[in-house]
Amino acid sequence: MSENVDAYIVIAQQEWALNLGSNARNLAVEFSKAKPVLYVNPAIDINSILKQINTPHGKQRIKLALGIGENTIKAGENLWVHTPATISYSINWLNNLSLYDTLNERNGKGFFASLKKAIKSLGWNPQKVVVLNDSQMFTALFTKKYLQPLLSFYYIRDNLIEHPYFKFHGSRVEPKAIEMADAVFANSAYLADYARNHNDISLDIGQGCETDIYQADFTYTEPEDLAKIPHPRIGYAGLLTSERLDIQLLIDIAETSPDWQIVLIGPEETVFEHSRLHSIKNVHFLGAKKPNQLPAYMQYLDVCMNPQLLNALTIGNYPRKIDEYLAMGKPTVATDTPAMKMFLPHVELAIGKEGYKQAIEKALLPQNPSARSAAIECAKGHTWEACVKQIYTIQNKLLNSN
Structure with missing residues (x-):
């Protein structure tokens, strides 16, 4: 200074x-x-x-x-x-x-x-x-x-x-x-x-990242609108925008893995509002939440994801939600971009429907406690x-x- x-x-x-x-x-x-x-x-x-x-x-x-x-x-x-x-x-x-x-x-x-x-x-x-x-x-x-x-x-x-x-x-x-x-x-x-x-x-x-509100070892009350959704829950928290998120990828994941519940938390832009995702039974839109509500939602997801499109707008993007997911100790899957490699080995990186399915299947396996702790430490350092x-x-x- x-x-x-x-x-x-x-x-x-x-x-x-x-x-x-x-x-x-x-x-x-x-x-x-x-x-x-x-x-x-x-x-x-x-x-x-x-x-x-x-x-x-x-x-x-x-x-x-x-x-x-x-x-x-x-x-x-x-x-x-x-x-x-x-x-x-x-x-x-x-x-x-x-x-x-x-x-x-x-x-x-x-x-x-x-x-x-x-x-x-x-x-x-x-x-x-x-x-x-x-x-x-x-x-x-x-x-x-x-x-x-x-x-x-x-x-x-x-x-x-x-x-x-x-x-x-x-x-x-x-x-x-x-x-x-x-x-x-x-x-x-x-x-x-x-x-x-x-x-x-x-x-x-x-x-x-404002990681202070994301406390992995604190027991939050499960939100009512999430509690009625079966497991396994694969979730995203953030703005639902077609400029950055791959709607077709989400459709493919939901339709080819009907036992997985795709939980989307956040405000929707017009393209999302009118997308076919709303007609798929295992896709759940929970709407916008206040920032201090998000840790509770994340805690009761089984896997957190960031299904970004691969385009010139997103290729260098640093999604701060990755830090939030990791700070909550959640298994995390994200689209493989140059900016995301800095999070290795704490995230599963994937491209396309098959890549995401394999990464989510791996993320659903029981977590290694030491790996979970390392992921939390990584996020808290940002x-x-x-x-x-x-x-x-x-x-x-x-x-x-x-």
Whole structure:
């Protein structure tokens, strides 16, 4: 930790009020243990206003975008949240690159004008703050021009330029954002290698997990909706999205192993809601659960899984749910990707229907106590404190070299 740093600013992809588990949120909380932190919500754009204008949350966001109300609020000890008082143009559809770049800079200028006011209201010196940008690539281009912080870091946790929304403009913007950063931090070796093509100071800092609530040796009460499902239970906990999860693989597993009960815990996106999985008798959708409810569900599953698709979006992804599964001491099966190899030998890696069937059959065998303990220890070692320590090390090297 350097005395030259007065505070940290985390420019996030997700709104703090959504209360979702996210790396940016966890890193902000960890930074706040040492220095004041400002977590910055994404600016609202015109399209989002039109979609949300009739919802209570949308109405509140519009007011804040217009500067009506408290844009900067205290959210915790040493931690504040800022909602930008600006409205961004919705420009992702533009094919005219020159016009896009002009309007994108206008969006960035409005974003940082609001942020500078927040910094001033907190009494901080902008030139003594460190910025961590959570893959807000379009905003990141203008951090140094309009804010001029002490240091500007870029954080990458997903191969977002393969996502349909980001692909067209992001494929040319993100490399520039990475190049302009003082350092880049990633949560997997795959993403760090990608970033290193554009910035030599790119480091895999691993992934943290809130493992404190996952206690393998504590006896939780079995949830009622799970208790009525027979064993063996093969389960997944997390967002059910067709962009990342292999629906056909789940169908194949369920239909070819009718004695296995496939338990899916989490909110569903539209494709899942309309998938054939809902018509298969041994597939059970239990819906979204609060984070503190998940350990109980995991404890009463026989095998936990992460049936990811193999695509450009997921290949470098670090699924934090693997740490949660392992912290609960659960036999775990996951799709074989480069990022998953770091969990060996604590997980069974598989590809395709036959690979998954064999891996699940192996995972259903009685657990070796020492192997279970090693898996729990592996998960518990992945902390946000360890991630942030690596950021501090690079930060101090950069400051000492100036």
